[in-house]
Amino acid sequence: MRHILIAEDDPHITSFVTRGLRAAGYETTEATDGETALLLARSGAFDLVLLDIGLPRIDGFAVLSHLRGEGVTVPVIVLTARDSVIDTVRGLEGGANDYVTKPFQFAELLARVRLRIGDGEQRTPGAVLSHGDLSVDVRGRRVTVAGEAKDLTSREFALLEVFLQHPDQVLSRDQLIGHVWGYDFDPASNVVDVYVRSLRSKIGADRIETVRGAGYRLL
Incomplete structure (x- = not known):
């Protein structure tokens, strides 16, 4: 079973994403601050990280910078309420694989997760x-x-x-x-x-x- 780390400090969003991913057949672990997210993401136990930018202690940009600087290649999808071009570019140039702006529909997030993980469940366009x-x-x-x-x-x-x-x-x-x-x-x-x-x-x-x-x- 694919294992996804959800690094998000909003309990409402964490609960929503966790329920949806588990219903789709994924295992999930939650982190509510940047230091915990960084520690867990370094472990090699995850197939993908959903990373909020506005995390306490250290923010998502710093988490991403540490991971990529240390050679950790786990796919990262950034979740953020910030929708400016500058933040988008900073996230992607910092090593994020994708970028989803809140609010979002779960169907969109799930499609991006499957694309980045290379999940065999992903539907082809003409499915x-x-x-x-x-x-x-x-x-x-x-x-x-x-x-x-x-x-x-x-x-x-x-x-x-x-x-x-x-x-x-x-x-x-x-x-x-x-x-x-x-x-x-x-x-x-x-x-x-x-x-x-x-x-x-x-x-x-x-x-x-x-x-x-x-x-x-x-x-």
């Missing part, structure tokens, strides 16, 4: 996701049910894509919000229930099961 007689052409953004085309909104499509990536698995509302709407979306919102209801009306009500107290599952 088709299928489950029974339900099929989604990811690149063409086409959905068919028993051979019949269905017209979905962009959010409905994104929600269905997440379900198809995790068939027969219970996904919590928080996980679905993280994947489709992003971690900054209000977790108290009923947006997931609204979109599940809408999706059921288009692909069949019996295809998505409500698991009381837990979330939803694609059958």
Whole structure:
């Protein structure tokens, strides 16, 4: 199992990213300050580091500088609320492999993680996701049910894509919000229930099961 270090001092973001990565099949370890992140990243135990710039003690730029100066080549994806060109260039020239600006949707982060790790799970651009007689052409953004085309909104499509990536698995509302709407979306919102209801009306009500107290599952 691939092991990812999450170096982030915001517990909300750490929890959101940890849940999503574990649901995607990764092992995770968390560090809440730069000194701990540097110590762990040096160990060689990780396949990738998600590195926040604004860490306490020493910031992410310093962590990255130490790692690359010591010849540590672990892939690093920088997570930061800073979106200026100067910060982006500084991160990439400092040895980061990628750069994701907060707020972000988990689906985007996961795609970048898989790209940098070289994960065999990464979908090719023309991938088709299928489950029974339900099929989604990811690149063409086409959905068919028993051979019949269905017209979905962009959010409905994104929600269905997440379900198809995790068939027969219970996904919590928080996980679905993280994947489709992003971690900054209000977790108290009923947006997931609204979109599940809408999706059921288009692909069949019996295809998505409500698991009381837990979330939803694609059958």
